[in-house]
Amino acid sequence: MADPDPELMSIGAFARRAGLTASALRFYDDAGLLRPERVDPLSGYRFYSEPQLARALRVRQLREIGMPLPTIGRFFAASAAEAARLIDDQAARVAAEAHSAQQAAAALKASLGESACLTLCVLPGPVLAAAVDQVLAATAHDPEVPVLGGVRLEAGPDAVSLTATDRYRLATRTLVPSRPSAGSWAGTLAGDDLRAAASRLRRSHAVTLDAGEQTLGFRTADGTVIHCRVLTDVFPDHRLLMGSLPAVTHRVTVEAQQLLRALERAPAKLGLRVADGRPSVLLPDAAVDLDGAATGPDLTLWFELTTLYPAVSQALGNDVMLDVRGPDQPATVRSADDGDLTTLVMPCRTPTPDDKD
Structure with a gap:
């Protein structure tokens, strides 16, 4: 065997540096994805160079997201934009497969307890889908507290409520069943x-809710059943939170679209002023008077646009009501139209000249 180049690494050494196995490197060589820098003609030993580590690491990363070998070959020959698209396509494929597996698992678990299934009620599909969208805005992805990504559904004799909270915001939507x-x-x-089910619920004029011990089934008009997993973690006590709020000191009632038009002109922070029984929105260059009513003494409180705008944009009906408890207490955004939507929003500190739009 000829003496190897001292700057080249054996397949074992290169595998350790790249976080791969020697057999994987042989496989990628045979697939044409990662050729050795040199192959000893007598022994067949493969040797790799330091610059090849970057490609080896990239191959490993692409395989970790399940990208097929032919697609990896296209990836290395692609432009940056095309390579990014290939990654996005693979991520979407993995997510779809994971969701399909979750749905299959949920359906399988549901079949184990079909005798315990309880039919709750029937709701209009488009209304239910809109309610799901409204409350999901208040969820959070927190690996340490996964239940904050869930939605609490409570069905009673006359109403169905959906509640979500990330412990900073809270949204509750009440629906009236058709019976x-x-x-x-x-x-x-x-x-x-729920997020994945919403588009299918929206296309069904009626949806029947069937509750099991481990899943809740949404049965659409064509008989399809969409299973949603029931989480076992304890949901935050939202009733305790609502019950512990201070008394309302001000109530502002305005037309929702007019308020939204004012918010669309707002920077990162905006003021809501109550003066002489009239509400207005404070912007950097102007105060926008609102056609509405306000109770309570003169007051100005400030909100982050990203907090107040979603709460108002999801409002039901033409009018929105804000229950204010002071400049440092949660305000409640309320609206109603065949049910109601309640969202808590937290004011922020008064902006300073150093704050940027």
Whole structure:
């Protein structure tokens, strides 16, 4: 065997540096993805160079997201934009496969307890889907507290409520069933399952809710059942939170679209002023008077645009009501139209000249 170049690494040494196995390197060589720098003609030993580590690491990363070998070959020949698209396509494929597996697992678990299934009520599909969208805005992805990504669904004789909170925001949507509920039920549904189900619920004029011990089934008009997992973690006590709020000191009632038009001109922070019984929005260059009513003494409180705008944009009906408790207490954004939507929003500190738009 000829003496190897001292700057080249054996396949074993290169494998350790790259976080791969020697057999994997042989496989990628045979697939044409990662050729050795040199192959000894007598022994067949493979040797690799230091610059090849970057490509080896990239191959490993692409395989970790499950990218097929032919696609990896295209990846290395692609432009940066095309390579990014290939990564996005693979991530979407993995997510779809994971969701399909979750749905299959949920359906399988549901089949184990079909005798315990309880039909709760029937809701209009588009209304239910809109309610899901509204409350999901208040969820959070927190690996340490996964239940904050869920939605609490509670069905009673006359109403169905959906509640979500990230402990900084809280949204509750109440729906009126087309006929009284057949029983009472409460559970926390996986937010990812609900998010994926919303588009299908929206296309069904009626959706029947079937509750099991481990899943909640949404049965569409064509008989399809969409299973949502019921989370076992304890959902935050939102009733305790609502019950512990200070008394309302001000109430502002305005037309939702007019308020939204004012917010669309706002920077990162905006003021809500109550003066002489009239509400207005404070912007850097102007105060926008609102056609509405306000109770309570003169007051100005400030909100982050990213906090107040979503709460108002999801409002039901034409009017929105803000219950204010002071400049440092949560305000409640309320609206109603065949049910109601309640969202807590937290004011922020008064902006300073150093704050940037």
